[in-house]
Amino acid sequence: MLTMIYPIILVSVLAALGNTVGARKITRDDMRAHQLEAAQRFKRTPHNAVKRSNGVQNITFSNPRASDFYVNGSALPLVDFDIGPSWAGLLPISGNANETRQLYFWFFPPGPEGSLDDLIFWTNGGPGCSSLEGLLQENGPLSWAWGQAKPTVNEHSWTNLSSVLWVEQPVGTGFSQGTPNIENEDQLAEQLVGFMQQFLEVFSELKGKKLYMTGESYAGTYVPYIANYIYENPSLLDLSLQGIWVSDPSLSWDVVQEEIPAVDFVHKYAGLFSFNQTFMDKLDKKAARCNYTGYMDKYVTYPPTGLLPLPGTSVEFDKGCDVWDDIFNHALIINPAFDIYRIWDTYPILWDVLGFPGSFPQKQSPIYFNRKEVKEAIHAPIDTKWTECSNINVFPNGDQSLPPAFTVLPNVIEKSQRSVIVHGLADFILIAEGTRIVIQNMTWNGLQGFQTPIANDSFIVDGVGAYGTMHSERGLTFYEVALSGHMVPQFAPVAAFQIMQYLMGFRDMP
Numbered sequence: 001m002l003t004m005i006y007p008i009i010l011v012s013v014l015a016a017l018g019n020t021v022g023a024r025k026i027t028r029d030d031m032r033a034h035q036l037e038a039a040q041r042f043k044r045t046p047h048n049a050v051k052r053s054n055g056v057q058n059i060t061f062s063n064p065r066a067s068d069f070y071v072n073g074s075a076l077p078l079v080d081f082d083i084g085p086s087w088a089g090l091l092p093i094s095g096n097a098n099e100t101r102q103l104y105f106w107f108f109p110p111g112p113e114g115s116l117d118d119l120i121f122w123t124n125g126g127p128g129c130s131s132l133e134g135l136l137q138e139n140g141p142l143s144w145a146w147g148q149a150k151p152t153v154n155e156h157s158w159t160n161l162s163s164v165l166w167v168e169q170p171v172g173t174g175f176s177q178g179t180p181n182i183e184n185e186d187q188l189a190e191q192l193v194g195f196m197q198q199f200l201e202v203f204s205e206l207k208g209k210k211l212y213m214t215g216e217s218y219a220g221t222y223v224p225y226i227a228n229y230i231y232e233n234p235s236l237l238d239l240s241l242q243g244i245w246v247s248d249p250s251l252s253w254d255v256v257q258e259e260i261p262a263v264d265f266v267h268k269y270a271g272l273f274s275f276n277q278t279f280m281d282k283l284d285k286k287a288a289r290c291n292y293t294g295y296m297d298k299y300v301t302y303p304p305t306g307l308l309p310l311p312g313t314s315v316e317f318d319k320g321c322d323v324w325d326d327i328f329n330h331a332l333i334i335n336p337a338f339d340i341y342r343i344w345d346t347y348p349i350l351w352d353v354l355g356f357p358g359s360f361p362q363k364q365s366p367i368y369f370n371r372k373e374v375k376e377a378i379h380a381p382i383d384t385k386w387t388e389c390s391n392i393n394v395f396p397n398g399d400q401s402l403p404p405a406f407t408v409l410p411n412v413i414e415k416s417q418r419s420v421i422v423h424g425l426a427d428f429i430l431i432a433e434g435t436r437i438v439i440q441n442m443t444w445n446g447l448q449g450f451q452t453p454i455a456n457d458s459f460i461v462d463g464v465g466a467y468g469t470m471h472s473e474r475g476l477t478f479y480e481v482a483l484s485g486h487m488v489p490q491f492a493p494v495a496a497f498q499i500m501q502y503l504m505g506f507r508d509m510p
């Protein structure tokens, strides 16, 4: 293995080869060349499987109101390249003249090779977190993620596939205006669809497009409920819903997605957590007492042998059974930079232009979307203080809906052409193995769970190789993505792009 000691140009590395000891030298130029080559290889979007349009015609919108929303792509503050044409601003959630609630959106047409027949909708989660995080740090045409000194072009922007609409929803999120009053996910869906109707009146050239509902984290709850609402009320929206993407999604109870798999997760990544033996022993004892130990082997079988039980009586955790918080608190003792969204982060905590989430203890300033000149450039309300995740509760009395795995998700999978559930393997806030439990306890298209096991190394990313696992049955494809934390399009952009190509029918193989 190479040991790189940066300031030294010639680094000798001792490689033990049986009994012989050989010396290798690598120059800094060599190192650079290797890395450049790797970066170039990664940058190239695998084109063999991409559906290519015959040169996208620029979208023009005939409704004169559309021009009020036009964003000058070469005039975005602090961005030194042209991000292309886009449209952004506020639109109401209904056509009522007295409507006070408005959602903020940012729409991008497809890039030169994208499809004009499709429309991707993206929302972040929270509840109350802004989809502008997704746009700026995950799947938009420009990238200004944690630790980046300045924005760069995102070579794996989803706008390379088709039009994309990022919406800050529900009411109470980001720049969106009005007082939140929803109590459940059906009301959230109703308001979002109301907004979409208003959006399609202004941007009517988008009517009739194939629609993909996508989102991450708590949007794992939003997206199935919105999709279900659209499928069950087909006359409301002049769009043709095809399928959903949910990544690192909230689909079920906390005990399932956070507690049961937490100690197994620590064992799997023992080197990263580096807990001492005394603490590990305590954790193991607690996991055993709480019925978490061995749960995966016993109940998560392919096919399942019946409904999967809860480990105790609570859907969060029974008294004395909150191992997730124990792990989090102790991880912080030896690594104050420990990041539940990507477990291998260490000091320094990276600066974040959006002030979240790699950067909890830091006070970043200014936040990009709080700059007056940025707000002006993107038709955002100047007087609204933007925060990545809302300080007010967007469900004033909580979200009364049951998790979607127990309600709408099976119907959405059944009505969709394709559905994908995606999970980053290095995410600790929601754990991939917990999502396996959710899937094995869910019945869709006539059977419960996956019938055959999820094979290792089964997710093959074009041009890269094995990148985690992939398993597909009865219209549902599940991916566990290697080297990715919670935000899959941010941490594994090549993988995320390929998964979207599959979801959209641009490639046959997942």
Ligand SMILES: *[C@@H]1O[C@H](CO)[C@@H](O)[C@H](O)[C@H]1NC(C)=O
Pocket (backbone or CB within 6 Å): 056, 057, 058
């Ligand atoms: C689309 O717009 C760009 C920039 O305004 C221009 O360079 C290009 O020629 C246009 N393409 C078409 C097909 O109209």
Ligand SMILES: *[C@@H]1O[C@H](CO)[C@@H](O)[C@H](O)[C@H]1NC(C)=O
Pocket (backbone or CB within 6 Å): 072, 073, 074, 075
């Ligand atoms: C867009 O912004 C650029 C850079 O500020 C400016 O040169 C150009 O005139 C602007 N275009 C329009 C149509 O306002």
Ligand SMILES: *[C@@H]1O[C@H](CO)[C@@H](O)[C@H](O)[C@H]1NC(C)=O
Pocket (backbone or CB within 6 Å): 096, 097, 098, 099
């Ligand atoms: C707003 O108008 C709608 C009908 O257009 C009416 O049903 C509703 O009660 C009005 N709301 C308020 C707060 O005035």
Ligand SMILES: *[C@@H]1O[C@H](CO)[C@@H](O)[C@H](O)[C@H]1NC(C)=O
Pocket (backbone or CB within 6 Å): 045, 111, 112, 113, 141, 153, 154, 155, 156, 157, 159, 160
């Ligand atoms: C993808 O989008 C980026 C940003 O718009 C662009 O620079 C890049 O050329 C696109 N790649 C392809 C393959 O279209």
Ligand SMILES: *[C@@H]1O[C@H](CO)[C@@H](O)[C@H](O)[C@H]1NC(C)=O
Pocket (backbone or CB within 6 Å): 252, 253, 256, 307, 308, 309, 310, 406, 437, 441
């Ligand atoms: C599995 O599903 C059943 C029926 O919906 C439910 O009662 C049970 O709590 C679920 N188990 C888990 C582990 O979520």
Ligand SMILES: *[C@@H]1O[C@H](CO)[C@@H](O)[C@H](O)[C@H]1NC(C)=O
Pocket (backbone or CB within 6 Å): 289, 290, 291, 311, 312, 313, 318, 321
């Ligand atoms: C563990 O499971 C056993 C047997 O099902 C049950 O009696 C016990 O109460 C469970 N323990 C906890 C902490 O829930």
Ligand SMILES: *[C@@H]1O[C@H](CO)[C@@H](O)[C@H](O)[C@H]1NC(C)=O
Pocket (backbone or CB within 6 Å): 276, 277, 278, 279, 330, 333
């Ligand atoms: C082991 O870890 C626990 C929890 O972080 C801590 O309280 C204890 O002092 C540690 N023991 C040693 C020897 O570091």
Ligand SMILES: *[C@@H]1O[C@H](CO)[C@@H](O)[C@H](O)[C@H]1NC(C)=O
Pocket (backbone or CB within 6 Å): 456
């Ligand atoms: C898959 O990999 C895990 C470790 O990552 C290992 O424990 C397991 O045995 C492997 N499964 C198969 C079927 O090889």
